[in-house]
Amino acid sequence: MKLLQSTKRYISIMLTALFMLTSLASIQAQASTTMVGTHELIAEEKLNLDRDALKGMLADEAVQDKLASMGVSPDQVEKRINSLTASELAQFNAQLDNAPAGAGVVGVIVLFLVIFAVTDILCVTNIYSFINCAR
Template sequence: MQSIRSYLRQVSIVMAFAMMMTTLWAVPASAAMVGTGEVLSEQRADIDRASLMTMLEKQEVKDVLASMGVSEAEVENRIQSLTPAELADFEQQLATAPTGEGVVGVIVLFLVIFIVTDLLCATNIYPFINCIR
């Protein structure tokens, strides 16, 4: 009986030490409230990206981009890298564009996006545009 108590005492000391060490190294969890606006803006950005991708699948847009020497994969990468604010602005411009000029508006907007990213040194598509840095 005495040997069992001494054994249990040693085990309880080891367990208490192990519990103390695990609580000292534990990282506290933090949680924050996620606003409805944040969730809606993320979902809206996904919807805007999807609509741009479907617009990019039109043959007219593909032909014009090919004539300008811009690959479809490069345009897709650019669309994926747009911020939600840029996507919302782009969608607003598309909504206000006349119906017959939609394709031209899309292409002009892509070109403006390419020029801005060239100016910001993110890409080097057009050799005649110098980086602002």
């Protein structure tokens, strides 16, 4: 009888220690995972939607003709749109919202020209020969 009680006690101590070790390992594993907040996901999705809307404006034939006459390919424009930061994209969309209704195509073209000038200044591209790199 005494042997059975001491065996039970020994097994219960071992099982308790094993349970505590596995619990600590799972807590440590949970703490190391990175959680992404809802606001971060919403901001990223809004950025993607803004980029898609801008690329949709680029699909307009009049815009493509005007850019082609200036020697700028649609691929270059798309690369630059993809490289815009969230604040630059928000500023651009605000400018588009404030533009008059009939000036949409001209506004888009002027915006792309400004974006090209900024990327030339930042040494990302070299489209305009009269703009020197800032470096």
